[in-house]
Amino acid sequence: MSSSAAAAPPVDHTQLFDRIAAAAKNYPKPADVKFGYGTAGFRTLGKRLPSVIFSVGLLAVLRSQRFHGKAIGVMVTASHNPEADNGVKLVDPAGEMLEQSWEAYATTLANCASPAELVEAYKQLAQQLHINIGAPASVVYAADTRPSSPELIKALEAALAAFGDHVKTNNIGVTTTPILHYVVKATNDTTGEYGEPTIEGYQKKTAAAFKTLIVSTSPGTTDLTEQGNRGPLKPLPVDCANGVGALSLADFAKHIGDLLPFKPLNTQLNKEGVLNYQCGADYVKTKQQLPPSVAESGLLNHPDNRGASFDGDADRLIYYYLKGGKSFRLLDGDKIAVLAALFIGDLVTRAKLTDKIQVGVVQTAYANGSSTKFIKSRNIPVTCTATGVKHLHHAALNYDIGVYFEANGHGTVLFSDDTIATLKKTEPESPDQDRAIKHLIALSELINQAVGDALSDMLLVEVVLAHRGWSAEEWDAGYEDLPNRLVKVEVPDRHIFHTTDAERKLTSPVGLQARIDEAVLKVEQGRSFVRPSGTEDCVRVYAEAATSSAVDSAHLRAELESYLAKVTPLSSPSFNPPVANAKAVIAPKRIVLLGPSHHVHLAGIALSPFAAYGTPLGDIPLDLDAIDELRRTRLFSEMSPGVDEDEHSLEMHLPYIRHIFQGRDDFKLLPLLVGHPPSDKANRDAVSGALAKYWADDETFFVISSDFCHWGTRFSHTPYYPAAPDPPVPVPPVPAGPGVANNGQLEFVRRYVSQTKKDAPIWKSIQYMDHEGMDLLRAPARKGAVEEWEAYLSRTKNTICGRNPITVLLNLVQYVYAGQHAADYVHFVFVRYEQSSRCTNIRDSSVSYVSGVLRPSP
Ligand SMILES: CC(=O)N[C@H]1[C@@H](OP(=O)(O)O)O[C@H](CO)[C@@H](O)[C@@H]1O
Numbered sequence: 051m052s053s054s055a056a057a058a059p060p061v062d063h064t065q066l067f068d069r070i071a072a073a074a075k076n077y078p079k080p081a082d083v084k085f086g087y088g089t090a091g092f093r094t095l096g097k098r099l100p101s102v103i104f105s106v107g108l109l110a111v112l113r114s115q116r117f118h119g120k121a122i123g124v125m126v127t128a129s130h131n132p133e134a135d136n137g138v139k140l141v142d143p144a145g146e147m148l149e150q151s152w153e154a155y156a157t158t159l160a161n162c163a164s165p166a167e168l169v170e171a172y173k174q175l176a177q178q179l180h181i182n183i184g185a186p187a188s189v190v191y192a193a194d195t196r197p198s199s200p201e202l203i204k205a206l207e208a209a210l211a212a213f214g215d216h217v218k219t220n221n222i223g224v225t226t227t228p229i230l231h232y233v234v235k236a237t238n239d240t241t242g243e244y245g246e247p248t249i250e251g252y253q254k255k256t257a258a259a260f261k262t263l264i265v266s267t268s269p270g271t272t273d274l275t276e277q278g279n280r281g282p283l284k285p286l287p288v289d290c291a292n293g294v295g296a297l298s299l300a301d302f303a304k305h306i307g308d309l310l311p312f313k314p315l316n317t318q319l320n321k322e323g324v325l326n327y328q329c330g331a332d333y334v335k336t337k338q339q340l341p342p343s344v345a346e347s348g349l350l351n352h353p354d355n356r357g358a359s360f361d362g363d364a365d366r367l368i369y370y371y372l373k374g375g376k377s378f379r380l381l382d383g384d385k386i387a388v389l390a391a392l393f394i395g396d397l398v399t400r401a402k403l404t405d406k407i408q409v410g411v412v413q414t415a416y417a418n419g420s421s422t423k424f425i426k427s428r429n430i431p432v433t434c435t436a437t438g439v440k441h442l443h444h445a446a447l448n449y450d451i452g453v454y455f456e457a458n459g460h461g462t463v464l465f466s467d468d469t470i471a472t473l474k475k476t477e478p479e480s481p482d483q484d485r486a487i488k489h490l491i492a493l494s495e496l497i498n499q500a501v502g503d504a505l506s507d508m509l510l511v512e513v514v515l516a517h518r519g520w521s522a523e524e525w526d527a528g529y530e531d532l533p534n535r536l537v538k539v540e541v542p543d544r545h546i547f548h549t550t551d552a553e554r555k556l557t558s559p560v561g562l563q564a565r566i567d568e569a570v571l572k573v574e575q576g577r578s579f580v581r582p583s584g585t586e587d588c589v590r591v592y593a594e595a596a597t598s599s600a601v602d603s604a605h606l607r608a609e610l611e612s613y614l615a616k617v618t619p620l621s622s623p624s625f626n627p628p629v630a631n632a633k634a635v636i637a638p639k640r641i642v643l644l645g646p647s648h649h650v651h652l653a654g655i656a657l658s659p660f661a662a663y664g665t666p667l668g669d670i671p672l673d674l675d676a677i678d679e680l681r682r683t684r685l686f687s688e689m690s691p692g693v694d695e696d697e698h699s700l701e702m703h704l705p706y707i708r709h710i711f712q713g714r715d716d717f718k719l720l721p722l723l724v725g726h727p728p729s730d731k732a733n734r735d736a737v738s739g740a741l742a743k744y745w746a747d748d749e750t751f752f753v754i755s756s757d758f759c760h761w762g763t764r765f766s767h768t769p770y771y772p773a774a775p776d777p778p779v780p781v782p783p784v785p786a787g788p789g790v791a792n793n794g795q796l797e798f799v800r801r802y803v804s805q806t807k808k809d810a811p812i813w814k815s816i817q818y819m820d821h822e823g824m825d826l827l828r829a830p831a832r833k834g835a836v837e838e839w840e841a842y843l844s845r846t847k848n849t850i851c852g853r854n855p856i857t858v859l860l861n862l863v864q865y866v867y868a869g870q871h872a873a874d875y876v877h878f879v880f881v882r883y884e885q886s887s888r889c890t891n892i893r894d895s896s897v898s899y900v901s902g903v904l905r906p907s908p
Pocket residue numbers: 089090129416437438439456458460582583584585586590
């Protein structure tokens with residue numbers, strides 16, 4: 051669809067504003083959502099996005115006017131995200147990502163709460179940027195295959211339609227992100243040399259370049275003058291992530307015949323829920339395994355075979371193979387960058403142009419240290435930039451030929467205009483030099499010059515393998531990745547994490563970097579960094595080291611530091627590491643750790659058979675004297691080594707304990723595995739009496755291990771309060787509410803049956819039930835506390851794993867304080883309450899988590 055901008059009448063601004071406001075009414079902004087244009091544009095649930103897309107339409111017009119009517123691209127996609135998500139990105143005239151300073155404008159427009167506010171913000175922006183809103187503009191747009199895309203395209207078109215004829219539009223339909231970038235660049239290319247500005251133009255250009263680089267050896271052809279340059283190539287299985295890449299691959303295949311036979315996998319575009327599901331580049335990279343569908347196809351079983359995965363919009367590419375036909379080997383963005391840079395470097399040498407053309411590689415901090423070392427050892431310069439393709443892209447422009455790839459497989463190779471001119475005007479003095487120059491020119495045409503492109507990157511890889519005569523294993527042989535770990539840590543506010551040095555060092559929270567450095571120094575070839583994500587509400591913790599156990603240790607420390615950072619008032623300018631606080635307040639010599647028995651039926655409490663527990667951060671010695679002392683009372687049983695090893699309720703705490711008391715070798719652990727507490731008072735008192743000695747000791751600290759409610763049919767536990775109010779004493783982050791605890795008035799349904807609109811959502815019912823239990827623990831020394839707790843457990847059957855250790859603690863507190871004046875001062879302070887997800891229907895499940903501190907003095 052396109053319309054001409056010719057002879058556009060002068061625009062009446064008032065009418066334009068009215069039209070925008072009228073159209074915007076159909077796309078109200080969802081309340082309580084704050085949108086942000088991040089590294090990958092806007093990205094969230096597709097159903098939340100219509101208003102955002104509408105505002106992006108307005109911005110695209112302004113951006114085009116800013117460039118005197120050059121075409122601006124709008125791509126509707128959420129790339130590798132799940133199918134329910136969607137997103138939108140703007141593409142600048144040269145086919146690049148939107149310039150960073152405009153991201154804030156996109157965010158401002160997207161967050162306008164009403165049509166009037168939107169028009170006002172739009173007006174102000176145009177004024178501030180001195181843009182004539184009546185000037186002609188041009189917008190090219192496309193979407194991937196997500197079910198929410200057609201609705202979003204309608205919202206975009208509604209915004210563009212408000213401008214009438216002076217905005218030229220070009221909907222290129224359902225296609226990949228890199229093809230949209232290509233079309234934008236080609237549309238704005240006044241020389242006409244870049245290629246036709248259509249999907250077909252892209253395919254033709256790419257296929258022609260590929261054919262130049264791979265000479266067919268079809269019958270009768272004997273021209274094998276190129277070293278290793280042989281076609282047809284071995285069939286290539288391509289996992290299309292059930293996304294739009296399947297379309298462009300099928301299209302491309304038609305242009306190259308049998309030169310490279312593809313075996314497309316995961317090509318279902320009309321089936322619900324399959325996009326990026328258990329397939330695609332992101333799946334392979336993060337899981338480090340074949341997609342199940344690729345494994346089942348058996349196509350990789352031969353050691354010489356290789357496979358490739360695209361992501362949902364085909365801008366990322368990952369390769370892999372099975373070493374010896376068995377063990378999975380990943381060939382990620384780092385491996386692709388190395389392959390491409392070395393090959394192009396060799397071509398530049400053969401073209402005798404090393405004094406004129408510098409090849410360089412651009413990576414992010416996530417590039418494996420081995421790849422960086424390997425590239426540098428080949429005298430190729432390497433630049434490290436912040437995460438996000440736009441940063442890599444701009445840094446790559448500083449080289450004559452800039453190879454950039456993120457480890458996740460997003461990247462390309464940029465040839466500068468001067469380089470192309472140099473190649474075209476160099477007079478070759480030998481056939482080899484001639485071929486090298488021709489191949490470099492063909493590569494510049496094969497590789498998408500606008501953005502990372504799974505299809506053209508895949509062809510680049512195939513060209514290099516063919517020219518080198520390499521199998522995937524030979525490609526892989528260059529260097530071995532250092533073992534590494536990458537995890538997300540959710541924090542209340544990721545914006546307080548600030549970095550420097552291409553995101554490799556934290557400047558705040560103050561003190562955190564020093565602790566990470568300290569951890570890294572202890573391991574060989576260690577490297578670790580923490581940075582806030584630009585696309586998700588989390589910080590990412592990365593570590594690598596010479597061995598897996600060393601990387602576990604470095605990673606765990608960095609991860610624990612980041613976790614701990616979130617429980618401290620980080621916003622305060624003088625951030626005190628919580629660990630330091632913990633040491634200052636408590637310096638116990640003994641930790642008594644009580645955890646529930648998950649795997650064996652146990653009467654009473656069992657003792658450990660071990661002398662120490664190992665953690666990746668160091669060993670924790672057990673308090674053998676105390677264990678012996680308790681053993682002699684004959685009130686305790688024994689854990690077998692297998693039971694002790696299997697029990698995660700104790701194990702989960704060990705790295706934290708070791709970390710908090712790092713550098714301290716003068717403390718010991720007394721682990722106690724708790725089964726059913728004795729039911730008769732005499733026995734309970736006897737156990738409490740045995741433990742009371744440690745309770746009384748100022749240098750002993752008790753830790754009780756437990757989670758809270760496990761709700762869902764998979765736990766056979768679906769209690770429900772249809773009328774659940776807010777908890778009377780809510781624990782953060784539950785917001786304080788007006789609710790009144792009055793259990794008597796609540797209708798308690800043993801099992802969840804159904805929910806009407808008026809009923810409380812399930813998660814709220816769980817929240818209330820958990821808080822009821824927590825309320826009973828707040829004053830554990832009061833008369834009747836144990837009985838009320840047990841009655842609560844028996845009434846609600848709340849699936850609190852650590853209910854028995856909590857009962858042991860209550861018994862102990864009763865034993866020590868009952869009837870004493872000090873009992874008034876013993877109280878639990880709950881610091882945090884969370885649910886793993888918010889259940890709203892019977893198919894959902896969640897686990898609740900509660901943390902609290904028992905203070906035994908005023
Ligand atoms: C570790 C990682 O993979 N980070 C990804 C991710 O960015 P974050 O800022 O880390 O959320 O999404 C970006 C956009 O897709 C991509 O460019 C980047 O590589």
